[in-house]
Amino acid sequence: MKLLLxxxxxxxxxxxxxTAARGPKRSKELTDKTFEHDTQATTGSTTGDWFVKFCSxxxxxxxxxxxxxxxxxxKLFGRLSVAHVDM
Numbered sequence: 724m725k726l727l728l729x730x731x732x733x734x735x736x737x738x739x740x741x742t743a744a745r746g747p748k749r750s751k752e753l754t755d756k757t758f759e760h761d762t763q764a765t766t767g768s769t770t771g772d773w774f775v776k777f778c779s780x781x782x783x784x785x786x787x788x789x790x791x792x793x794x795x796x797x798k799l800f801g802r803l804s805v806a807h808v809d810m
Contacts, residue, residue: 752808752809
């Protein structure tokens, strides 16, 4: 039992350290001014693939998934750009 408890505490501390080490959010907020420049949507230039969430910050569900969206951005960093647009 003590071994299991020790393992649980170590796992919790490890997850807190990893979370703290992540630094700034990897999910980028796109606006009317930055959307075209960052994604190059109409020019056809390549800035890589994007996964964009279109949602309102006033919407409860959108606020609830924000931490998950940031986690997704962290996991996909370097392979796919993750962003959000406040509607």
